[in-house]
Amino acid sequence: MPEDLNVIPPGLKGNLVHYISGGEEGSLWKEYTNVRYYTNAFVVQGQKILLGHKKRGWGQEKYNGFGGKVDAGETSLEAAKRELKEEAGIDAPLEHAGILLFLTDGVDWAFHIDIYRADSYSGEVQESEEMKPEWFSTLPEGTDGLSSIPYSKMWETDECWLPLVIANKPFVGRADFVGDKDKSKPYKWWYGVLKDEEAFDV
Numbered sequence: 001m002p003e004d005l006n007v008i009p010p011g012l013k014g015n016l017v018h019y020i021s022g023g024e025e026g027s028l029w030k031e032y033t034n035v036r037y038y039t040n041a042f043v044v045q046g047q048k049i050l051l052g053h054k055k056r057g058w059g060q061e062k063y064n065g066f067g068g069k070v071d072a073g074e075t076s077l078e079a080a081k082r083e084l085k086e087e088a089g090i091d092a093p094l095e096h097a098g099i100l101l102f103l104t105d106g107v108d109w110a111f112h113i114d115i116y117r118a119d120s121y122s123g124e125v126q127e128s129e130e131m132k133p134e135w136f137s138t139l140p141e142g143t144d145g146l147s148s149i150p151y152s153k154m155w156e157t158d159e160c161w162l163p164l165v166i167a168n169k170p171f172v173g174r175a176d177f178v179g180d181k182d183k184s185k186p187y188k189w190w191y192g193v194l195k196d197e198e199a200f201d202v
C-alpha cells in the first residue's frame with residue numbers, strides 16, 4: 001500500500017502540509033533518543049545566494065549555508081549570527097526560515113538544524129578556516145556571470161527545501177541517511193510547509 005504522505009514524520013511539529021517527500025518504499029524512520037541543536041544560515045540578495053564551500057570536517061567539499069553547533073548558554077539565533085560572522089565574516093538580520101531534522105548512522109541523536117535567512121548583510125564577505133564563501137545565482141540558468149546553485153555538490157535533499165528558503169516560505173522537514181559519514185545517502189525524507197504560514201512550533 002502506498003504511504004500516506006500526510007502522515008508527519010516523528011519529531012516534526014507544527015501545522016504542516018506535505019510539500020515534497022521520497023525515498024525507499026516501506027523504509028522506517030530511524031529511532032533516536034536525543035536531539036542536538038545546530039544552525040545553518042543563507043544570505044539571499046535579489047537573484048544571488050551566498051554559499052560556503054566547506055574546507056574541513058564532516059561535509060568537507062560540500063557547499064552549504066554557514067552554521068554549526070548551538071553552544072551552551074546561547075540561543076539558536078545568537079549561534080546562527082555568531083557562526084555567520086566566524087565563517088563568512090559578515091553580520092546579517094537573520095530570520096528563522098525552516099527546521100531540518102537530520103539523522104544518520106553512527107550517532108543516536110537527531111540533528112535539529114534551525115535554518116535562517118537574510119536579505120541583506122553588513123561587513124565584507126571573507127574566507128575563513130572552515131568555509132570559502134561564493135555567490136551563486138538563484139536562477140536555474142545562472143545570471144550575471146554567476147553559476148546556478150551547485151545542488152550536486154550539496155547535501156542530497158537540500159534541493160527539496162533550499163527553493164523554499166529562497167522564496168521565503170517557512171518549512172519543516174526530516175531527512176534520514178544511511179551509510180558511513182561522507183558516503184551516507186538519504187533513504188527517506190519528508191518536507192512540509194506551514195499551513196497559513198503560522199509561526200513555528202519548536
Ligand SMILES: Nc1[nH]c(=O)nc2c1ncn2[C@H]1C[C@H](O)[C@@H](COP(=O)(O)OP(=O)(O)OP(=O)(O)O)O1
Pocket residue numbers: 038039040057058059064065067068069102111113155156157158175
Ligand atoms: N544542508 C544540510 N543538509 C543536510 O541534509 N544535513 C546537513 C546540512 N548541513 C549540515 N547537515 C548535517 C550534517 C552535519 O554533520 C550536521 C551538522 O552540520 P554542521 O556542518 O553545521 O556541523 P559542524 O560539525 O561543522 O559544526 P561546527 O563544528 O560547530 O561548525 O548536520
